[in-house]
Amino acid sequence: MAKRKGSSKESCECVESKSPKGSDSGHPCLKRLGNEFFGQSCTELAKQLLGKVIVRNVCEDSGSAKMLTLSARIVETEAYLGGEDKASHSHKGKKTERNRAMFMSPGTAYVYSIYGMYWCFNVSSAGEGAAVLIRAAEPLDGLETMRKERSARRKTSVKTKELCNGPSKLCQALRICKQLDRTDLTAGEQFYIAEAADRLQVDEQTIVSKPRVGIAYAEEWTDKPLRFFLANNVFVSVK
DNA sequence: ACAGTGATTGGCT
DNA sequence: GCCAATCACTGTG
Numbered sequence: 001m002a003k004r005k006g007s008s009k010e011s012c013e014c015v016e017s018k019s020p021k022g023s024d025s026g027h028p029c030l031k032r033l034g035n036e037f038f039g040q041s042c043t044e045l046a047k048q049l050l051g052k053v054i055v056r057n058v059c060e061d062s063g064s065a066k067m068l069t070l071s072a073r074i075v076e077t078e079a080y081l082g083g084e085d086k087a088s089h090s091h092k093g094k095k096t097e098r099n100r101a102m103f104m105s106p107g108t109a110y111v112y113s114i115y116g117m118y119w120c121f122n123v124s125s126a127g128e129g130a131a132v133l134i135r136a137a138e139p140l141d142g143l144e145t146m147r148k149e150r151s152a153r154r155k156t157s158v159k160t161k162e163l164c165n166g167p168s169k170l171c172q173a174l175r176i177c178k179q180l181d182r183t184d185l186t187a188g189e190q191f192y193i194a195e196a197a198d199r200l201q202v203d204e205q206t207i208v209s210k211p212r213v214g215i216a217y218a219e220e221w222t223d224k225p226l227r228f229f230l231a232n233n234v235f236v237s238v239k
Numbered sequence: 240a241c242a243g244t245g246a247t248t249g250g251c252t
Numbered sequence: 253g254c255c256a257a258t259c260a261c262t263g264t265g
Binding site for chain 3: 078080087088089112114115116117118120122133135153154155166167168169172212213214215217218
């Protein structure tokens with residue numbers, strides 16, 4: 001059921017007629033998820049986030065007041081449990097200025113820099129220091145702006161399926177960086193996660209679990225199946 | 240498709 | 253000083 005026809009048009013089939021509180025700055029057909037959704041255990045949240053939609057309302061150009069919605073449907077996540085999890089930045093409850101968002105209320109964005117040049121986006125869940133890494137997404141709205149962001153420092157233009165198929169690629173495409181660290185995703189219009197339209201809903205059986213990527217140092221935690229993705233989905237980063 | 244490699248810097252020991 | 257929850261490019265199959 002992960003397959004859908006037609007696909008990649010910049011369209012949105014509305015489930016809800018209006019965003020909450022009748023705000024006119026948000027995308028009209030994307031209903032934001034709240035505290036009751038994010039307050040689940042880390043692995044449960046990692047699975048439940050599949051099929052949900054990341055929404056970014058940004059300025060069209062720097063200096064311009066014109067607003068633009070970028071959105072992408074989450075297709076791959078990883079759970080980082082904190083505590084015993086040797087791959088987690090909050091292993092053994094370690095708290096630093098960098099990872100403070102991991103300990104904030106469920107639904108807080110944890111955005112950190114990696115390899116000196118990229119960003120990764122996580123969502124805090126229930127559980128001390130636990131968070132879900134967003135690894136890949138299917139671009140929905142604002143494709144041309146995303147392509148511009150992703151192609152800027154490259155020789156060739158980026159294909160649609162490669163706009164968001166990696167944790168730092170999706171941050172680049174959706175303009176997620178340090179200034180969004182510790183954002184409360186359950187409030188505000190510039191950055192949130194929304195319920196998917198009917199045709200984007202996930203069938204439980206289409207979820208695959210595999211070991212997490214890039215954590216060879218984590219000993220017995222390296223191979224635990226804490227990565228989740230939609231089966232046969234072309235927007236996933238690593239099959 | 241897959242393997243090897245360089246880029247580049249903040250955060251932590 | 254070391255290294256990372258990565259990416260892009262190149263060469264090979």
